[in-house]
Amino acid sequence: MWGIFLESVVIFKNYMGYHENHFLAGIYLLALLYLWLTEKDRRRRVLFVYAPTLILILFFCPLFRKVFVRLMEDSETYYRLLWLLQMSIVSAYGLIRLMGRHRRIGLAFACLAIVACGDYVYDSEHISRAQNAYHLPQEAVDIVDMIEPEEGRITVLVPADLIYYVRQYSTDIELPYGREMLIARWDYYNAMYEAMEEAEVIDTKTFAELARAYPCAYVILKEDREMREPLTDYGYSVYGQVGAFVIYKDMTL
Amino acid sequence: MASVISFIFWLLVIPFCIGLIPANFIPAEKRSPGFVLLSGYFGMWALFEIAAVPAVLWVEYDNFKIASAVFTVFTLLAAAAGVVLLYRNGKAGAPGLILGTRVTAVAKRFFAGTGVEWLLFFVLLGFQLYKAVAFTSFDGDDAYYVVESLLAQEAGVMYRILPLTGGSTGLDVRHAMAVFPMWTAFVSVRAGVHATIVSHVVMPLVLIPLTYLLYYEIGRILFVKMPRTGGKQIGKEQLQDAGRSVSGRENLPIFMIVMAVFQIFGNVSIYTNETFFLTRTWQGKAVAGALVIPALVWVFLLIYDKGVKNGRTDVGVWILLVCVNMTAGVCSSIAVFLVCLLVAVTTFCLAVAERDWKILFKVGAACIPNVVYMGIYVFMAYSYLL
Numbered sequence A: 001m002w003g004i005f006l007e008s009v010v011i012f013k014n015y016m017g018y019h020e021n022h023f024l025a026g027i028y029l030l031a032l033l034y035l036w037l038t039e040k041d042r043r044r045r046v047l048f049v050y051a052p053t054l055i056l057i058l059f060f061c062p063l064f065r066k067v068f069v070r071l072m073e074d075s076e077t078y079y080r081l082l083w084l085l086q087m088s089i090v091s092a093y094g095l096i097r098l099m100g101r102h103r104r105i106g107l108a109f110a111c112l113a114i115v116a117c118g119d120y121v122y123d124s125e126h127i128s129r130a131q132n133a134y135h136l137p138q139e140a141v142d143i144v145d146m147i148e149p150e151e152g153r154i155t156v157l158v159p160a161d162l163i164y165y166v167r168q169y170s171t172d173i174e175l176p177y178g179r180e181m182l183i184a185r186w187d188y189y190n191a192m193y194e195a196m197e198e199a200e201v202i203d204t205k206t207f208a209e210l211a212r213a214y215p216c217a218y219v220i221l222k223e224d225r226e227m228r229e230p231l232t233d234y235g236y237s238v239y240g241q242v243g244a245f246v247i248y249k250d251m252t253l
Numbered sequence B: 001m002a003s004v005i006s007f008i009f010w011l012l013v014i015p016f017c018i019g020l021i022p023a024n025f026i027p028a029e030k031r032s033p034g035f036v037l038l039s040g041y042f043g044m045w046a047l048f049e050i051a052a053v054p055a056v057l058w059v060e061y062d063n064f065k066i067a068s069a070v071f072t073v074f075t076l077l078a079a080a081a082g083v084v085l086l087y088r089n090g091k092a093g094a095p096g097l098i099l100g101t102r103v104t105a106v107a108k109r110f111f112a113g114t115g116v117e118w119l120l121f122f123v124l125l126g127f128q129l130y131k132a133v134a135f136t137s138f139d140g141d142d143a144y145y146v147v148e149s150l151l152a153q154e155a156g157v158m159y160r161i162l163p164l165t166g167g168s169t170g171l172d173v174r175h176a177m178a179v180f181p182m183w184t185a186f187v188s189v190r191a192g193v194h195a196t197i198v199s200h201v202v203m204p205l206v207l208i209p210l211t212y213l214l215y216y217e218i219g220r221i222l223f224v225k226m227p228r229t230g231g232k233q234i235g236k237e238q239l240q241d242a243g244r245s246v247s248g249r250e251n252l253p254i255f256m257i258v259m260a261v262f263q264i265f266g267n268v269s270i271y272t273n274e275t276f277f278l279t280r281t282w283q284g285k286a287v288a289g290a291l292v293i294p295a296l297v298w299v300f301l302l303i304y305d306k307g308v309k310n311g312r313t314d315v316g317v318w319i320l321l322v323c324v325n326m327t328a329g330v331c332s333s334i335a336v337f338l339v340c341l342l343v344a345v346t347t348f349c350l351a352v353a354e355r356d357w358k359i360l361f362k363v364g365a366a367c368i369p370n371v372v373y374m375g376i377y378v379f380m381a382y383s384y385l386l
Helices: A002-016 A024-038 A042-060 A062-072 A078-085 A087-099 A103-117 A138-147 A191-198 A204-213 B002-024 B033-058 B063-092 B104-111 B115-134 B142-155 B180-191 B195-223 B236-245 B251-264 B273-279 B284-307 B312-331 B333-354 B358-366 B368-385
Strands: A127-129 A154-157 A216-222 A236-242 A245-250 B135-137
Touching: A002 A042, A002 A062, A002 A078, A024 A042, A024 A087, A024 A103, A042 A062, A042 A078, A042 A087, A042 B284, A042 B333, A062 A078, A062 B333, A078 A087, A078 B284, A078 B333, A087 A103, A087 B195, A087 B251, A087 B273, A103 B251, A138 A216, A138 A236, A138 A245, A191 A204, A204 A216, B002 B033, B002 B063, B002 B180, B002 B195, B002 B312, B033 B063, B033 B180, B033 B195, B033 B284, B033 B312, B033 B368, B063 B180, B115 B135, B115 B195, B115 B251, B115 B273, B142 B180, B142 B195, B180 B195, B180 B284, B180 B312, B195 B251, B195 B273, B195 B284, B251 B273, B273 B284, B284 B312, B284 B333, B312 B333, B312 B358, B312 B368, B333 B358, B333 B368, B358 B368
Parallel strands: A154 A216
Antiparallel strands: A127 B135, A216 A245, A236 A245
16 A cells, blocks of 8 residues: 555656656645635635545545556556646635735736746647648658558558658558557557567568568658668669658559 | 638537527526537537447447437537527526626726736737647647547548557447547538648637636636626616626736646646646547536536525536536546546535535436446446456
């Protein structure tokens, strides 16, 4: 039970970003404490004080965590219990109560505190300027435009860089493997993936055999991808190039 | 142009008309355009759950087309019912379904002296919308959820094709019962716009303002004491008195600014609902965290705040609670459990604080759809054992 409790503590710390010196939770707990001491309306106490406190207690309760994991068959989503704390609403309400009549100066201090303790979402490495209306990399769109069949579906082997995007643009393109192979902790095995991504230098013969087994009408490789022999020696021809990606067409199909 | 009209129809007109139904069954002083639109959305999503989940589970071919047709009939009927109620109220001279007892004079007073704060809030909101449209946020789960929407749009089927690769698949109940991507697909089909564009561009433009509208409604209850008229039409003098009694309204824009700053700087980890809200706005789980769970706070405020007695006039709020509960199932299977937990904890505390044990039964009844949802989930997930 102690071990389960410590796991919950780690989840809480990760959620709140303590390891990266973010202390938004501090603002929340301060607001919660202030409301504990000052909120007189018992209905609001229930919503903004008792319920969040009970949720917090439940979150750290090892027995509750065991039940949750058993019911949901998933321990990875346990952190979502913290969504029930309503951090932003409770913090905003508590801070405004704390400000009293000093609204503008209080607002400035509240915003400064949130900025100092939080993290700017748009700084994320995952956010970049959109290249098109689909919000997909333009290279993925251009490649699919080149190879998409007029009718029916085809299987295409694409490098990991494109795997998330190709089918978001067209479901007529099927893949030998998908995103599941890129999540290491899911621990899937796929021979085609091993040949394509894990091999330092692609063994062209085995690679071509595996790709034909699906069969992949096109193989897309980065231009600097090392291969024992050129793919063109195995019945493929260069169909085109988009940016750093070379598109090979299987001429035997 | 036809696409824009279609978006306006399905994302504004239809939910607004549906929202007139619960608005008809609440006291006039609780009514507002925000209440109508928000409750309309929750009502619409609840209808979508009724139309789509059985089709997902028990129809093998063209299940999306069938669910879309059923949902279209449901929504049009509900919207028509809302319009009829609006017309009947207007004819009877009752307080308006949309504005309730509030009129322009109060609305003008509402913004008086807080223009700068409101301007600042709208700048923050505009900034978030600009970022949502001009910037892209990579999320690996899109390879599942967005592709599911696109598959429904292009192939007309729900959850029968593996989104990651394109192979056929058995039903993955955990994801299949959360039909939010199918609603996105429905909107995409009706507007004739690629589902990926709808997910990444249109949905943020709808869901971000909608979420702030919910925060506004919560703030309105927390910081603005609305005139109480007991559902009767009020005269000019009473209205002025009511206007004078408005207190703390200056805090409302402050609340909205703090909420907006909290969302923008809430990215302390990839797990927070603030991060989900602005980086995966279009995914059901983000909607669950940013919109559905706070909506429960709103509903509880509506039920209990201002000391309004529960009774026939609050039926609309209970309808709303049922719809919010059902929307949780549309968004995510785990959200159903989360919502039940929050409702249970809050209701238990309320029952103790208010010495009102009846509330346990009332809220319990409003959670029946969640129990049914979880029952179906468990049955489908473990039916292979039978």
